[in-house]
Amino acid sequence: MTKIRKFFFALAIIPVVALMTLTGAIAQMYPSKPLTLIVTWPAGGSTDVIARLLAEPLGKELGQPVAVVNRKGGGGSLGTRAALDAPMDGYTILMTTSGNHILTPLKKDVGYRYDDFEPIGQLVAATLALAVQADSPWQNLDDMIQDVQANPGKYNFGAVPSTMPHLTLNGLISAAELDVVHIPMQGGAPGVKALLGGDIAMLPANLSSVASNLKAGKLRALAVFNATRDPAFADIATAEEQGYAVYGNPFVGLAVAKGVPEEVLDRLRAALSTVASDPEFQAKVATSGAAITYLPPDEFGAIWARDWGNFEPILKP
Amino acid sequence: MKIGFRELNGDSWVALGLIAANAMFLRDLALTESEGAYVSTTTLPIALSASLIVLGSVLLVWSLLRPAASRPSPPDKVEDFGKYSPVVRVSVVVALTIAYIAALPWFGYFLASGAYLGGLSLMYGNRKPLPILALMVGLPLVLMLFFEKYMIVLLPSARLFE
Amino acid sequence: MELLLSGLAQVLVLETMALIATGLIIGIIIGAIPGLNVPLAVAIALPITFGMTPIGGLAMLVGIYKGGTYGGSLSAVLINVPGTPAAAATAQDGIALTRAGKAGKALKMSLYASVIGGIVSDFALILFAIPVASFALSIGPPETFAIGIFALTLVGVLSQGNMLKGVIAGVLGLLLSTFGVDPLTGDFRLTLGVYNLSGGWSFIALVIGIFAIAEALVKVERPLQEQVMVGKVRLSDPEHRLTAEDWRRSLPVIARSAPIGVLIGSIPGLGAAVSAYLNYGITRNLSKTPERFGKGAIEGIAAAESGNNAVTSATFIPLLTLGVPGDVITAIMLGAFIVHGLIPGPALFEQNSSFIAAFFVMFVVATMLHLVIARLGMPLFVQATRISNKYLFPSIMVLGVTGVYVTTNSFFDVFTMLGFGLMGYIMLKLRFPVAPLLIGFILGPLIEIGLRQSVIMSRGSIDIFFSRPLAALFLALAAGSVIIVGLREWREFRRAAAARGTKTGEKP
Numbered sequence: 001m002t003k004i005r006k007f008f009f010a011l012a013i014i015p016v017v018a019l020m021t022l023t024g025a026i027a028q029m030y031p032s033k034p035l036t037l038i039v040t041w042p043a044g045g046s047t048d049v050i051a052r053l054l055a056e057p058l059g060k061e062l063g064q065p066v067a068v069v070n071r072k073g074g075g076g077s078l079g080t081r082a083a084l085d086a087p088m089d090g091y092t093i094l095m096t097t098s099g100n101h102i103l104t105p106l107k108k109d110v111g112y113r114y115d116d117f118e119p120i121g122q123l124v125a126a127t128l129a130l131a132v133q134a135d136s137p138w139q140n141l142d143d144m145i146q147d148v149q150a151n152p153g154k155y156n157f158g159a160v161p162s163t164m165p166h167l168t169l170n171g172l173i174s175a176a177e178l179d180v181v182h183i184p185m186q187g188g189a190p191g192v193k194a195l196l197g198g199d200i201a202m203l204p205a206n207l208s209s210v211a212s213n214l215k216a217g218k219l220r221a222l223a224v225f226n227a228t229r230d231p232a233f234a235d236i237a238t239a240e241e242q243g244y245a246v247y248g249n250p251f252v253g254l255a256v257a258k259g260v261p262e263e264v265l266d267r268l269r270a271a272l273s274t275v276a277s278d279p280e281f282q283a284k285v286a287t288s289g290a291a292i293t294y295l296p297p298d299e300f301g302a303i304w305a306r307d308w309g310n311f312e313p314i315l316k317p
Numbered sequence: 318m319k320i321g322f323r324e325l326n327g328d329s330w331v332a333l334g335l336i337a338a339n340a341m342f343l344r345d346l347a348l349t350e351s352e353g354a355y356v357s358t359t360t361l362p363i364a365l366s367a368s369l370i371v372l373g374s375v376l377l378v379w380s381l382l383r384p385a386a387s388r389p390s391p392p393d394k395v396e397d398f399g400k401y402s403p404v405v406r407v408s409v410v411v412a413l414t415i416a417y418i419a420a421l422p423w424f425g426y427f428l429a430s431g432a433y434l435g436g437l438s439l440m441y442g443n444r445k446p447l448p449i450l451a452l453m454v455g456l457p458l459v460l461m462l463f464f465e466k467y468m469i470v471l472l473p474s475a476r477l478f479e
Numbered sequence: 480m481e482l483l484l485s486g487l488a489q490v491l492v493l494e495t496m497a498l499i500a501t502g503l504i505i506g507i508i509i510g511a512i513p514g515l516n517v518p519l520a521v522a523i524a525l526p527i528t529f530g531m532t533p534i535g536g537l538a539m540l541v542g543i544y545k546g547g548t549y550g551g552s553l554s555a556v557l558i559n560v561p562g563t564p565a566a567a568a569t570a571q572d573g574i575a576l577t578r579a580g581k582a583g584k585a586l587k588m589s590l591y592a593s594v595i596g597g598i599v600s601d602f603a604l605i606l607f608a609i610p611v612a613s614f615a616l617s618i619g620p621p622e623t624f625a626i627g628i629f630a631l632t633l634v635g636v637l638s639q640g641n642m643l644k645g646v647i648a649g650v651l652g653l654l655l656s657t658f659g660v661d662p663l664t665g666d667f668r669l670t671l672g673v674y675n676l677s678g679g680w681s682f683i684a685l686v687i688g689i690f691a692i693a694e695a696l697v698k699v700e701r702p703l704q705e706q707v708m709v710g711k712v713r714l715s716d717p718e719h720r721l722t723a724e725d726w727r728r729s730l731p732v733i734a735r736s737a738p739i740g741v742l743i744g745s746i747p748g749l750g751a752a753v754s755a756y757l758n759y760g761i762t763r764n765l766s767k768t769p770e771r772f773g774k775g776a777i778e779g780i781a782a783a784e785s786g787n788n789a790v791t792s793a794t795f796i797p798l799l800t801l802g803v804p805g806d807v808i809t810a811i812m813l814g815a816f817i818v819h820g821l822i823p824g825p826a827l828f829e830q831n832s833s834f835i836a837a838f839f840v841m842f843v844v845a846t847m848l849h850l851v852i853a854r855l856g857m858p859l860f861v862q863a864t865r866i867s868n869k870y871l872f873p874s875i876m877v878l879g880v881t882g883v884y885v886t887t888n889s890f891f892d893v894f895t896m897l898g899f900g901l902m903g904y905i906m907l908k909l910r911f912p913v914a915p916l917l918i919g920f921i922l923g924p925l926i927e928i929g930l931r932q933s934v935i936m937s938r939g940s941i942d943i944f945f946s947r948p949l950a951a952l953f954l955a956l957a958a959g960s961v962i963i964v965g966l967r968e969w970r971e972f973r974r975a976a977a978a979r980g981t982k983t984g985e986k987p
């Protein structure tokens with residue numbers, strides 16, 4: 001037995017020594033090891049796809065691989081907190097969205113605020129559309145609003161609770177004084193299925209999640225909640241054109257915890273700006289139904305503050 | 318058929334545990350402000366928790382009232398469990414695992430896994446140094462190469478040595 | 480037809496075939512290793528496929544999906560540690576056969592049932608995608624609720640002879656699934672002040688805990704016990720062969736389970752594990768000899784495996800025709816389509832028929848290669864029963880920790896896995912059936928969401944469950960299932976009581 005014990009002791013010592021010498025030798029250049037990109041939503045979602053598309057060119061630009069990590073749960077708060085709790089060395093980047101960055105911390109006490117983070121840059125501002133079935137009698141917002149006002153409480157709409165699409169439609173509902181019933185959905189895809197199956201009459205959704213059904217003529221969009229029309233779907237009028245100044249632009253961008261050194265921030269910001277202007281990357285993202293709307297860190301930070309201010313009175317309990 | 322109160326057996330303890338845990342859940346649920354149309358946030362959990370308390374009580378009564386003959390007979394004591402009793406062995410493995418998970422972020426994946434595999438090998442009755450060594454180095458190495466180099470999925474790194 | 484031929488030409492090139500085969504091998508290995516799981520494998524292989532041709536990249540992912548769904552049954556049959564949740568139903572009878580020295584028989588039935596289920600699913604995708612999709616669309620919240628309740632009654636089937644403990648395990652599974660965020664309002668509940676719990680209990684931690692870790696803890700009690708089988712296993716030995724009698728029992732079961740699996744796969748949100756258990760439960764309920772189940776009934780393996788593999792292609796039906804992924808894995812694969820500029824949905828289905836044709840052909844080719852590769856590998860797989868526990872279980876513990884960490888990146892979830900492992904161990908020791916816990920956990924959200932969405936749709940009335948024919952049908956089936964199980968349990972109870980009565984009666 002003592003023999004075995006000695007043997008294990010020796011075994012434990014060797015790698016410790018080896019590892020210590022190894023880590024000491026690594027030069028103090030950022031980045032000197034692989035980076036982690038936290039996605040706060042499950043694999044396969046629209047945010048996740050953009051993250052995985054981004055990981056490769058961003059890694060190439062930084063000279064170190066970027067590992068995408070899905071840390072879902074708690075309305076995105078678990079992943080966001082994980083990014084906050086990680087060492088502030090710039091090796092943990094957060095793929096941040098309106099949901100986990102603005103809406104969840106406003107609605108629930110999750111232990112962080114929007115300004116606990118430093119913006120790296122915005123990648124995407126998604127377009128929201130209001131979709132109905134192709135055989136619906138409604139051709140535009142006015143049709144829908146008149147019908148709904150004539151039949152209060154008759155129609156249902158589907159949306160994931162307290163997400164941008166939900167809150168944006170709520171904006172329209174209060175502007176037009178409508179009585180429609182919210183059926184909570186579990187994601188973009190279940191909402192599309194419920195709309196196709198006739199369980200709901202309308203669906204506010206990311207344009208990307210209804211794009212295929214719009215193109216095939218199975219669904220029709222009554223409006224987009226954008227300042228301007230979406231270039232890929234130029235025939236869909238904005239809500240503003242139809243007389244309702246309702247906007248909703250859920251963002252996707254990169255952020256790190258406050259406290260990361262300035263030179264690291266600069267390196268990350270420069271890398272993201274290079275990747276975002278690369279036409280090949282833009283083309284890849286465009287096929288996913290989103291368009292790169294890169295914004296530099298200061299403007300991205302301003303959007304955080306703006307959205308936080310907009311939604312605070314609505315969501316704060 | 319003789320029926321009478323017996324000493325608490327495993328089932329009774331599980332039943333008591335169930336009742337206690339669900340009492341705690343119910344207290345937590347009662348303090349949760351709940352919203353939602355028709356069926357609220359806490360309706361279903363409360364119903365499930367309450368039924369577990371009922372089911373737990375049934376199990377408790379059942380385990381106390383059952384005739385002795387129908388109880389599962391205790392495992393054969395003649396069987397050779399090695400030097401230590403099963404409870405001790407299982408507890409040691411659980412303790413080792415807790416130590417392993419706690420050590421991962423500090424000592425890194427490779428070291429912690431190697432040490433853990435060494436300890437487990439002894440617990441599972443392996444006494445051959447060379448095969449143990451091969452397992453201690455081989456398995457973590459293969460997994461690290463697969464995940465970190467090939468798949469770009471990061472495993473815990475050693476915070477202690479940075 | 481011409482389209483399918485052109486598709487065949489696209490798929491039957493060496494590169495695509497090699498990618499399917501690679502995917503299958505990776506899938507079978509990952510599926511079979513407890514701790515590593517198929518969604519994880521597909522997610523981490525996803526970036527690798529970005530650089531391939533669209534059909535090549537998808538071929539590899541489909542290979543992983545099909546291989547992984549099957550691979551889980553290998554470890555379930557051979558070492559009683561299901562590699563995937565869907566294979567847990569296979570473990571019930573698989574391990575009984577292995578312990579009786581008939582591992583080859585179980586493995587063969589599992590493979591052939593898987594392949595037949597897979598083929599049925601492939602052809603359902605190719606020939607009936609549109610009608611099956613319209614069936615899936617008719618499954619609204621009330622139907623989802625009713626199917627969930629029907630599937631839940633199978634908890635009773637799986638706890639036969641031990642009803643109280645089975646029901647406790649099932650209800651506990653349901654309760655555990657409600658922790659964290661309320662799926663309908665976004666509110667937190669049952670977080671017990673622990674912020675990590677706002678994400679709920681991790682599914683993967685639960686599965687690895689109650690199956691792999693619990694089994695490892697049971698095994699450490701007796702370190703001197705050796706491997707399951709000693710001596711080289713030869714598949715051609717008579718005890719490893721499938722007899723005509725085995726086929727006579729299994730074929731009708733497969734013929735029923737595969738179409739059910741296709742329908743379940745086509746309904747978004749159900750998935751392979753539900754299909755495996757539903758088919759296992761139905762088969763046991765309809766069997767004339769239900770007492771053989773759990774003790775090595777070959778048709779139990781046939782039902783579970785044809786059921787879970789029939790899901791694999793069917794989950795692509797809603798993805799391709801509606802743009803809605805059928806399960807977690809197809810949701811991840813959505814990314815692979817998108818990267819190549821293909822947005823799955825009706826537009827792709829109608830307008831890019833040459834791609835769709837190639838995609839369809841690829842499924843059939845994948846299923847054929849699955850048969851070949853798995854059959855060739857079987858003599859190797861079966862030797863796993865000869866690996867000593869001394870090496871097997873330390874490795875399983877490390878793989879479990881690694882798998883959960885890599886999937887969730889949360890040490891909290893890794894500790895959770897250990898906690899569930901301990902719970903599973905206690906349940907095994909006190910003869911609580913573990914499967915109902917898993918079923919409850921999977922069905923909990925389905926039932927809750929279905930119920931709450933339905934009552935909002937009906938503005939508070941429960942009539943909606945009886946006025947919609949499909950919902951009413953499933954609720955009636957659920958009632959029937961409860962009656963069958965209840966009668967059987969009652970009869971068994973009476974028989975046991977009578978036996979006890981005579982025994983005590985003999986004593987003076």
